[in-house]
Amino acid sequence: TRNVNKPLTTIAWDIPDGEMDPKVWGKYFPHQYSSYQKNMEVIAEDKTNYGSSERKSHIAAYPWKQNIWAGYGFSKDYNEERGHVWSVIDLTSTQRVNAKTPGSCLTCKTPNVPVLYEQLGDDYYATPLAEHLKDPNSMIPISCANCHDNETMELKIVQPPLRDALKKLGQDPDKLTHQEKRTLVCAQCHVEYYFDKENKSRVTFPWTEGFEPANIEEYYADLEFVDWEHAKTGQGMLKTQHPEYETFVDSAHYQAGVSCADCHMPYTKAGNEKYSSHWWTSPLKTAEQSCGTCHKDGSDARRDRVQYIQDKVADQLHKAGKISEELILSIEAAQKIEGIEQLKVDEAKVLSRRAVWYWDFVAAENSMGFHNPEKALHSLADSIDYARQGLALVKEAAAWAGGSFTIQPAKTEDANPTREITEKPNI
Amino acid sequence: TRNVNKPLTTIAWDIPDGEMDPKVWGKYFPHQYSSYQKNMEVIAEDKTNYGSSERKSHIAAYPWKQNIWAGYGFSKDYNEERGHVWSVIDLTSTQRVNAKTPGSCLTCKTPNVPVLYEQLGDDYYATPLAEHLKDPNSMIPISCANCHDNETMELKIVQPPLRDALKKLGQDPDKLTHQEKRTLVCAQCHVEYYFDKENKSRVTFPWTEGFEPANIEEYYADLEFVDWEHAKTGQGMLKTQHPEYETFVDSAHYQAGVSCADCHMPYTKAGNEKYSSHWWTSPLKTAEQSCGTCHKDGSDARRDRVQYIQDKVADQLHKAGKISEELILSIEAAQKIEGIEQLKVDEAKVLSRRAVWYWDFVAAENSMGFHNPEKALHSLADSIDYARQGLALVKEAAAWAGGSFTIQPAKTEDANPTREITEKPNI
Amino acid sequence: MLKQLIRAPSSLIMKHKGLVVLIGIGLAVIMIIVGSLGVNAYTKEAEFCASCHVMDTVYREWQHSAHREFTNCNDCHTDQKNYVAKTWSKATSGTGHLYHNTFGDPNVMLELKNTETVQENCLRCHANLVESNFLMDDDCFRCHRTTPHGM
């Protein structure tokens, strides 16, 4: 990939330093701005087989998630993500947030973060979210300043966690090629992260061992890291969050030099001008422009192929999820059997952590495997392997102890309802 | 893909009807012939990570195969396949063949088969192999007449089983487009097959339910078909054989109109002329010509990508194989435990059939998943799922019966040695 | 009217001169449209071009190229700006080929004459790949000597 750091030269603009309001930026760039406004759209009919912009409950759709995440906020409230402009509203209305939630949670939701970080330094993270939200600028959702320099309009890595992560890997966040940035501006947020409790809840990316699920699992194991203690098994568990970048980073497309923006921000014609679409959504809705640049076989052929991949991934994903639920419920039930060999149960618990990790790496990723089919399917085979190993252990141990048990999988009706939202973003 | 049925018109040749000797055909087509002769080559250093033309034992390399196939010829003798010209020599020297072996086994090894079939009709199949081998023409290995019409030199489907299979699917084997034939001449042999015992051991392709491993499994289940009875478990098992075509048929490449010949018979320059290479081998050895026609990112990038895919598949493949072995040995051992619940053991046995089927669909396929990574990895996740389910059942049942057992996986040293060959093909 | 036409052609034609010219032009237009529709359809596939022996090599190379799924000869070798241009370029070069094939030595080394047409066609499909660099102004096949054919 070549370095095409060509500044915009035909347009004049004057955006003050620290300006965050998209309306101000939008005055100079009407096409980008009006496509940006489309992120507000929630058209139910417009959804694809596996993608959607409707804020619908993942818990109700896949009820076993309640048991997989029991004791953790995700089991109570976890919805399909939607357009960037909803970021702050969705953050403030999720039931995963409470009075103790640290500022860290604001990190990927507003262009105010780099400013707050400059003011507070590393104290930004541990400061309560509620505190930060008193600043009206924190209510501005993801916007131009999250990705662009106001003076040059060039792409810029502004988010502190990615700047930290790149430096740890020996890369200078200010010396990236334009093509690299067309992926890395997204990797500011669409990545797995954890709160480094020893460093003031600093948002950190676990990348130093590599990008395979096994590498990151190892990273956390070395750290003896736990996201939460499981309410049914007592096992210290891991939660994966939106590992889009980690999944994509060694895919066929990445290797071929394709960037997130190539598919999600297709070059679009408006009259005589061309601009990058700023409506971040499923590329299947814009397959002609998103894929047609490189694939000349027509958007129907593209969609067919994506469906072939996604159907295969979805099949193993939902299977793996249900097996993990079965394992967790079985451990819970078997633990109560008198005389059961604790060593076996403990082994099964560790396996439940592993099974859930390898499942969630695909479940939390938002392309139903398309971003890297081989990585997704490999991870799911591992998940199934671990979950079934755990089940064998538990069942065998229970039998030796002479105790039988039954389990009751969660149902859609059990799901905690999502909070209604009436607010609209002011953009 | 379009119909490009275009005869060669600038060369004159005169090949008698029924001529099978490649030396005679080769007189008129020296480039094709001399590349065909390269199929004799066995260069050990020339092998790729997962492909090879050395006649090496698969049993010694992956010792668990001895237990997976216990009671079946494959557990005693199964080697890496090599060039087409070795076909008859390898057939006559494998220890899978004996005095009772039916003629069916000759079907994909010599151009004499269509001739024998014309003479004997369906009796061709049940006639003993030893009988057919008395005809010196049966000693001619795979050659020009297996794929070409002697008058027009056009590609032609000559093998009876593929002609039957196409007709069953409503296709006329004599009205295929040229591009279709560039794949289907290979599908004459590189396919899963079975001997239809109710129809005189007729070689039949199990395609009417579809090409997914699950479809073919269903086909055999409906037929109550068994390849052999397992020596350790007593279960009626299935053996997959070289399902290259079934794997390829809904891959990204197939959908894009790519044929077997595009990769395995690259268009090659000889001085001022171009010809299709007739050295059928790993395309990674000829990546420049094989892949470069369509992929411009260089053969190193191609090899890297193939390796990424194959490493992921190999990892799950060998894991799945070992788990299947563990299941089979566990069933064998547990069966001996007094008072064990037979229903559970029987369930586990059925699961061993399924686990082995989904594993073998990838193990017997010869591209280590490259021909269709999604299908391969999906199949392996299923295999692991079934094998681990079976193990859980057996271990639980054994524990209820109060009996424990240990198992002893096979070792490389246990493998039956391959018969030495000194003969060379006369081509 | 028909009888009259046959019996006294010249006088009638002279009498309705304007009308006849109009009918004539009408018929000619219809014939050109129908004819070029037919000819365009008949000559659309690569197999038509390959019906000449001299086209064998280029045909086989095209058939082994990445372009075979999406393009045939005409996609590159005839003017695709609009229907009229396409038909005109087919008619003129086709007559040339027929002449050379019939009266000339069909084994002469072929060489490309209509480079501009080909260049425009490359851009028709690939413009978005090169529009941000200098290659736009260069003949693509200066570098891509073997795309999709050529030794």
Ligand SMILES: [Ca+2]
């Ligand atoms: Ca969404």
Ligand SMILES: [Ca+2]
């Ligand atoms: Ca081989």
